[in-house]
Amino acid sequence: MRFAPPVRRTPRETIVPMINVVFLLLIFFLMTAQIAPPDPFDMDLPQASEQADLDGPAVLWLAADGTPALDGVTGEAVWSALAALGPDVALSIRADQALPGVELARVMQRLSGLGLRDVQLAVQP
Template identity: 70%
Template sequence: MRFATPTRRQPPESIVPMINVVFLLLIFFLMTAQIAPPDPFEMALPQAGQQAEIAGDAVLWLSAEGIPALSGQTGDAAWAALGALDPDTPVTIRADRALPAVDLARVLQRLGALGFSAIELAVQP
């Protein structure tokens, strides 16, 4: 009696390499993404006719009450962090539009006393 040889079934293609590629791409995009930290205060920037490109490396946030924030630190800790920076570092001020001009002038005086000369004010066009 002659039996037919069974046909060999091909194993299904493995999807493991595809999963590996997808996870590698996911990791790549997560590592290269620029995730902006949240604003320390809820604020509305002052209005202006035009806005130039902001080049400040250090961003000093000022709330409507005049509370400063820098790199996640607020109050006196923010001033201490500013004092630790190189005075040649450009500083960008993001002040709430409700901040009185007198308080902004005091902040500018304090920045000048710390030796900062390149100071920009961020505005909303």
């Protein structure tokens, strides 16, 4: 009895190399991404007609009740941390729009007393 020769099938394309590349890209992006810490307060920034680019490496957060935060430090310890920054450091202030203007003026006066000269206020357009 003669059998017909078996039909030769072309091998399937394997997707394993593509999966490997996807996982390598995922690992690469996770390793190179900068994961930002969460904001210390929930806040709404004040409204403005234009938004300037903030270039300050230090960010002072001010809650609606006037509580300050800087790099994970909150309360009165913030002022000693700000004094340690030095006068040449650019400081960005992210203040809640519900913060009274009088309180913001007090903070600005205290920053001036610490010798900080380059202070910017963050707004949203």
